Amino acid sequence: MELIDIIHKSLPQIQCGRCDTPGCYQYANDIANGAPHDRCVPGGAKTLDKLNVILDKSIDNVDIQFGPTIQEQKVKIIEDDCIGCKKCIGACPVDAIVGATNLMHSVIDDICTGCELCIEPCPVDCIEIVELSSLEAKSPRDNSQYYFDLKESLKTTAKRKKLANNSPENLNISDEINLKIANRKIDKSAALNKMQSNIVKEDLIKLHEFNPNDVSNFIKDKNDS
Ligand code: SF4
Ligand code: SF4
Numbered sequence: 001m002e003l004i005d006i007i008h009k010s011l012p013q014i015q016c017g018r019c020d021t022p023g024c025y026q027y028a029n030d031i032a033n034g035a036p037h038d039r040c041v042p043g044g045a046k047t048l049d050k051l052n053v054i055l056d057k058s059i060d061n062v063d064i065q066f067g068p069t070i071q072e073q074k075v076k077i078i079e080d081d082c083i084g085c086k087k088c089i090g091a092c093p094v095d096a097i098v099g100a101t102n103l104m105h106s107v108i109d110d111i112c113t114g115c116e117l118c119i120e121p122c123p124v125d126c127i128e129i130v131e132l133s134s135l136e137a138k139s140p141r142d143n144s145q146y147y148f149d150l151k152e153s154l155k156t157t158a159k160r161k162k163l164a165n166n167s168p169e170n171l172n173i174s175d176e177i178n179l180k181i182a183n184r185k186i187d188k189s190a191a192l193n194k195m196q197s198n199i200v201k202e203d204l205i206k207l208h209e210f211n212p213n214d215v216s217n218f219i220k221d222k223n224d225s
C-alpha cells in the first residue's frame, strides 16, 4: 500500500475541509508530500497518534488554528422552515442533501458525515445537529470518500457538458434551429382541431367498436360543414 493510502486510512473521513484542503484524501496527499500532519482537529489525539507512528514523528497536539473539533453527529433539516434555496446542497461535500428549487430539502442519513458545512450557508437557520453513537456515525464516514469522489466526478461531467454545449459548432446548430422555429407558421387552431378529432376517432373505434372508415367520414363531414 502506498504511503498516501496508509495516511488516508488513518484520517476520520468527515470530509469537513478544516485541514484547509477540500477533503481527507487531499490532506493525506499533502501530508505524504511533506505538509504538517497536525491539522486534522476533528481527528484529535487519536488521529495524531496514528500519524506520528506512520511518519515516525512526535507532535504532541493538533493545531487548533484549524478549527473546532467535530463530534459523532449528523444533521437534520427542520423541513417546515426550509425555503428550498438549495444553498446547503452546494455546500455538502458528499451530496447528502436532496431537494428541488423552492421545495423542501432533506438530509440522507446514511451519507451525512456531520461535517457541518451546510449549516452556515442556510439563510433561515433550519439545519440542526443530531448527536450519534460512534457506531451510528461510522458507516457514513466509512463511505464518505466514495460519495466525495462521486460528487467531484459529476461536477467534472457537468463542466464538460457545459463546455460541449458552448462549443462554436453547437452554438451554430442551436442558432439554426432557433431560426427555423422562429420562421415556422403554425395554425394553432387547425392543429388543435386535428388533435381533438384524432382523440374522438380513437375513442369511437375503441370504446364503441365503430368501423374506422365510417368514423373518418363522419368526422370529415363534420369538419366540412
Ligand atoms: S476530517 Fe476534516 S480536517 Fe480531518 S482530514 Fe478529513 S477533511 Fe481534513
Ligand atoms: S448534510 Fe451537512 S453535515 Fe451532512 S455531510 Fe452534508 S454538509 Fe456535512
Ligand code: SF4
Pocket: 077, 081, 082, 083, 084, 085, 086, 087, 088, 089, 099, 105, 121, 122, 123, 124, 125, 126, 127
Ligand atoms: S439552505 Fe436551508 S433553507 Fe435553503 S434549502 Fe437548505 S435547508 Fe432549506
